Amino acid sequence: MAVSPVDPTHNDIPASIVPDALPEQVPEVSGLMGHAVDKVSSVFAYGFILAMGILIFEIFMRHVFNSPTLWVHETTTFLSAIGFVFGGLYCAARDKHIRVVIFYDIVGPKMRKSLDVAISIVCMTASGFFAWAAWLMVKRATLTPTGDIHFETTGSAFNAPYPGILKLFLLVILILLVVQFLIHAINYVRKTPVMSATAKE
Amino acid sequence: NAQEFTLKMQSSDSAGVPNFELEQDWAKRVGVMTGGRVEVEMLPVNSIVEHAETQDAIAAGILDGHITDTSYFSGKDPAFGLIANPVGAWSAPSEMLRFVEYGGGKELMNSLLNPRGLQFIGAVTPGLEAFVSSVPLDGVADLKGLKMRAPEGMVQQVFAAAGASPVNIPQSEVFTSLDKKVIDAADATVFSTNQAMGLHDIAKHPVYPGFHSMPMLEVSVNKTKWDSMPADLQAILEMSIRDLAHDMDARLAMKDMEAVAAARKDGGVTIHNWSAEERAKFRQIATSQWEKVAARSEDAQRVYDTLVKYLTAQGMI
Amino acid sequence: MFELQSLGIEYGTLAMFVLLLGFLLTGMPLAFVTLLIALIFTLGWFGPMAVPLITSRVFSFVSSFVFVSVPMFVMMAAILDRSGIARDLFDAMRLFGGRLKGGVAVQTIFVAVILAAMSGIIGGEIVLLGMLALPQMLRQGYDKNLAIGVVCAGGSLGTMVPPSIVLIIYGLTANVSIGDLFTSAFIPGFMLAGFYVAYILFRSYTGKNIAPPPKTEHIPREEKLRLLKGLFLPMLVVFCVLGSIYGGIASVTEASAVGVAGVIASTIVRREFSLAMLKSAALQTLSTCGMIVWIGIGASALVGVFNLMGGIKFVSALITGISDDPTTIILFMMLILFILGMFLDWVGIALLTMPIFVPIVKDLGYDPIWFGVLFAMNMQVSFLSPPFGPAAFYLKSVAPPDISLGDIFKSLLPFICLQILAVALLIIFPGITGR
Ligand code: NA
Ligand code: NA
Numbered sequence: 001m002a003v004s005p006v007d008p009t010h011n012d013i014p015a016s017i018v019p020d021a022l023p024e025q026v027p028e029v030s031g032l033m034g035h036a037v038d039k040v041s042s043v044f045a046y047g048f049i050l051a052m053g054i055l056i057f058e059i060f061m062r063h064v065f066n067s068p069t070l071w072v073h074e075t076t077t078f079l080s081a082i083g084f085v086f087g088g089l090y091c092a093a094r095d096k097h098i099r100v101v102i103f104y105d106i107v108g109p110k111m112r113k114s115l116d117v118a119i120s121i122v123c124m125t126a127s128g129f130f131a132w133a134a135w136l137m138v139k140r141a142t143l144t145p146t147g148d149i150h151f152e153t154t155g156s157a158f159n160a161p162y163p164g165i166l167k168l169f170l171l172v173i174l175i176l177l178v179v180q181f182l183i184h185a186i187n188y189v190r191k192t193p194v195m196s197a198t199a200k201e
Numbered sequence: 202n203a204q205e206f207t208l209k210m211q212s213s214d215s216a217g218v219p220n221f222e223l224e225q226d227w228a229k230r231v232g233v234m235t236g237g238r239v240e241v242e243m244l245p246v247n248s249i250v251e252h253a254e255t256q257d258a259i260a261a262g263i264l265d266g267h268i269t270d271t272s273y274f275s276g277k278d279p280a281f282g283l284i285a286n287p288v289g290a291w292s293a294p295s296e297m298l299r300f301v302e303y304g305g306g307k308e309l310m311n312s313l314l315n316p317r318g319l320q321f322i323g324a325v326t327p328g329l330e331a332f333v334s335s336v337p338l339d340g341v342a343d344l345k346g347l348k349m350r351a352p353e354g355m356v357q358q359v360f361a362a363a364g365a366s367p368v369n370i371p372q373s374e375v376f377t378s379l380d381k382k383v384i385d386a387a388d389a390t391v392f393s394t395n396q397a398m399g400l401h402d403i404a405k406h407p408v409y410p411g412f413h414s415m416p417m418l419e420v421s422v423n424k425t426k427w428d429s430m431p432a433d434l435q436a437i438l439e440m441s442i443r444d445l446a447h448d449m450d451a452r453l454a455m456k457d458m459e460a461v462a463a464a465r466k467d468g469g470v471t472i473h474n475w476s477a478e479e480r481a482k483f484r485q486i487a488t489s490q491w492e493k494v495a496a497r498s499e500d501a502q503r504v505y506d507t508l509v510k511y512l513t514a515q516g517m518i
Numbered sequence: 519m520f521e522l523q524s525l526g527i528e529y530g531t532l533a534m535f536v537l538l539l540g541f542l543l544t545g546m547p548l549a550f551v552t553l554l555i556a557l558i559f560t561l562g563w564f565g566p567m568a569v570p571l572i573t574s575r576v577f578s579f580v581s582s583f584v585f586v587s588v589p590m591f592v593m594m595a596a597i598l599d600r601s602g603i604a605r606d607l608f609d610a611m612r613l614f615g616g617r618l619k620g621g622v623a624v625q626t627i628f629v630a631v632i633l634a635a636m637s638g639i640i641g642g643e644i645v646l647l648g649m650l651a652l653p654q655m656l657r658q659g660y661d662k663n664l665a666i667g668v669v670c671a672g673g674s675l676g677t678m679v680p681p682s683i684v685l686i687i688y689g690l691t692a693n694v695s696i697g698d699l700f701t702s703a704f705i706p707g708f709m710l711a712g713f714y715v716a717y718i719l720f721r722s723y724t725g726k727n728i729a730p731p732p733k734t735e736h737i738p739r740e741e742k743l744r745l746l747k748g749l750f751l752p753m754l755v756v757f758c759v760l761g762s763i764y765g766g767i768a769s770v771t772e773a774s775a776v777g778v779a780g781v782i783a784s785t786i787v788r789r790e791f792s793l794a795m796l797k798s799a800a801l802q803t804l805s806t807c808g809m810i811v812w813i814g815i816g817a818s819a820l821v822g823v824f825n826l827m828g829g830i831k832f833v834s835a836l837i838t839g840i841s842d843d844p845t846t847i848i849l850f851m852m853l854i855l856f857i858l859g860m861f862l863d864w865v866g867i868a869l870l871t872m873p874i875f876v877p878i879v880k881d882l883g884y885d886p887i888w889f890g891v892l893f894a895m896n897m898q899v900s901f902l903s904p905p906f907g908p909a910a911f912y913l914k915s916v917a918p919p920d921i922s923l924g925d926i927f928k929s930l931l932p933f934i935c936l937q938i939l940a941v942a943l944l945i946i947f948p949g950i951t952g953r
Contacts, residue, residue, distance in 0.1 A: 119546045217693045258574065
């Protein structure tokens with residue numbers, strides 16, 4: 001293959017640019033919980049593929065059989081929403097949430113350790129408040145004023161209980177976030193401060 | 202007099218829509234009528250919480266009240282869907298308002314809302330919605346196989362029963378889908394607003410006056426807050442809503458007629474008006490769906506019973 | 519509880535910005551920074567009973583249908599990344615752009631415009647270009663900064679070129695024709711893309727080591743044909759997606775699913791498909807969407823809290839109080855949008871400012887359609903501007919680890935200047951919108 005002369009300084013692909021499948025392992029600080037989250041993650045990942053599949057199905061039904069479904073759009077939104085919510089926990093467990101590390105990068109290892117611990121505790125506390133608030137929300141979305149169980153539905157002709165389930169799911173994920181950040185905090189306290197070359201980002 | 206109560210109310214309308222301006226005018230009038238003792242702040246849709254979440258937010262004391270389409274709470278209880286838009290029951294705002302004020306509607310609403318922490322003050326309505334279509338529709342038979350968008354609530358079910366194929370796409374995709382003929386028709390809103398949004402540029406066969414939907418907008422506030430108000434302020438608020446209902450009906454109807462006249466003058470748009478027989482046919486299909494919704498919950502059954510009793514007494518069915 | 523309400527809305531707003539910036543710099547995950555500020559102000563201003571406001575907004579945000587196309591685009595990217603399609607595509611593109619210095623970067627903008635016509639929202643496209651175009655440009659010897667800028671700026675065009683969710687939301691808020699908005703945004707969108715192209719060419723020809731030298735050697739006919747084959751499948755996928763939108767077969771969001779199906783079919787044709795590949799692509803989608811969506815969640819929650827604090831009235835009074843001169847008011851609005859763009863996601867900015875700006879603009883007698891296009895152009899700036907630049911975050915989520923956020927923001931500066939130039943031109947020459 002004919003290759004044109006290229007400036008040698010730009011010739012090499014930086015080593016990091018490899019179409020690797022998935023980022024590294026679950027970081028140690030996430031503990032067993034991180035591995036558990038990792039284990040179940042594919043279920044929610046497949047949700048996106050399922051969402052794609054049923055959208056295609058809808059197009060097909062509408063154009064070939066002239067009978068659009070009532071359930072596809074609601075279900076797609078639901079599947080995506082579940083994936084988005086779980087994605088937040090998944091990123092926390094893999095420590096993949098985006099951070100601005102300007103300050104973090106210039107401080108020493110001891111300060112960095114304190115920051116890690118403090119951030120984990122703050123995130124845990126915030127998640128705790130949200131979990132409590134979600135519990136109040138879930139009560140309204142799953143119980144009638146008389147105390148009977150009734151999951152809030154979409155109110156459409158299909159009328160699936162998606163809003164009720166999603167709110168409950170959000171509560172569960174927020175509780176798990178509290179646990180995950182607690183584990184982070186404990187493990188960061190235990191860790192001996194090390195000067196890592198490139199801080200996380 | 203010093204200000205005694207602030208009411209943060211979220212609307213189901215956007216800031217730039219005529220209906221929101223009418224609601225803001227109402228808020229100002231309440232201030233004047235109470236001598237400044239009640240200050241109402243109208244907030245546009247989704248500004249504090251999403252449209253379907255206001256009921257919970259009011260109950261929690263986050264918002265003080267809302268002016269919103271009761272259908273949005275169909276997912277909480279089908280009763281809300283039935284009372285908000287019993288498709289086929291009303292052919293004019295005054296008919297619905299009579300039921301609410303004097304036919305048991307208000308008591309019914311409060312029996313649904315009080316246990317949830319809300320107090321119903323009154324109802325208003327933007328009026329009969331016009332139907333947006335890119336194909337000529339002159340009767341029920343033309344609805345067969347019509348690919349159309351309808352929102353949650355009764356409307357979708359009624360159209361399905363009438364032979365149409367409702368698609369549940371969200372409001373944000375209505376325009377592009379209509380434009381590219383992914384759908385043929387859409388349940389949107391009143392004629393003048395549809396016209397302003399350019400819907401008639403892409404779907405040139407609107408049905409006006411509409412035949413399919415007249416949403417009830419409920420005005421309700423947090424019950425604890427309401428109960429803490431002295432009787433004079435409560436009475437002023439109740440009366441002001443009755444006036445708002447008149448204001449909204451009159452001014453939006455005028456806007457509609459203006460828009461219809463403009464559309465007729467410009468040409469290019471064919472306005473379809475259904476005959477009395479076709480309207481009756483659709484009405485019959487719609488009423489046949491009420492029972493199905495009623496069967497879904499105890500409260501929905503109660504709404505059904507009250508409604509049918511009233512309509513029968515009035516000789517309307 | 520600490521009484522934040524005594525600060526008043528003026529100092530409350532200021533405190534909000536200072537805290538945002540402060541927490542941002544600690545290295546706390548961004549998604550949790552905005553959520554935390556929202557929490558602090560909810561607790562301090564209204565007390566614990568108002569906290570469900572935040573969870574309610576989280577629920578509404580994740581369950582809005584407009585975001586369904588984001589995972590679709592990310593999945594398209596993840597699958598393309600795991601196949602040889604992207605590499606073949608860029609090799610073939612070099613065949614055409616080869617004679618032009620900076621040709622492949624120009625073509626990347628061209629690809630970005632096509633992607634923009636396929637989708638109404640940003641996020642997915644930046645991820646797609648970041649996974650595909652960025653490594654390929656670096657491989658071919660493009661300057662890192664230029665390549666990064668091209669990907670972020672080009673990938674943000676999705677909300678400028680119709681269809682655009684920003685314009686749709688604007689149309690629904692302002693009660694104006696979405697069709698008119700789309701028509702008017704067309705030329706400004708292309709103008710902005712044109713600025714990017716001009717900048718690429720300028721840098722490529724005037725700078726050293728910015729772009730690989732043009733191809734001069736003769737390529738044999740068979741080789742050309744082999745390379746051209748690399749164009750076929752991607753073009754077929756693009757044709758299917760655009761065809762399904764403009765042919766009235768699928769709605770914009772549904773069309774993004776067509777894109778995923780098309781890309782999967784392409785890998786099957788190329789015998790590169792495997793279930794393991796699909797699984798890893800789906801997992802990457804989960805991870806990337808987790809990041810993207812959670813960043814938006816916080817901004818949405820913060821706006822809800824700010825509005826409840828009386829933010830709408832405050833900003834409204836601020837604007838109308840600044841001057842009687844309409845031009846000054848418009849410029850002040852642009853300034854507000856610019857500053858908000860440094861701290862919030864576009865959903866938050868749109869939610870916050872549209873209801874305030876639209877009635878004022880209408881009162882001043884300006885054309886709301888023109889203002890809608892101006893608004894969308896401003897959102898382009900907000901995608902790139904630091905410290906809260908969503909485009910940079912999206913790229914960071916898929917860029918090689920040695921590219922830091924600092925690198926990305928540095929690369930974006932010239933592109934931000936081009937965007938501000940476009941905003942200025944729209945104000946000086948409103949005729950660009952055709953109105
Ligand atoms: Na677009
Ligand atoms: Na920004």
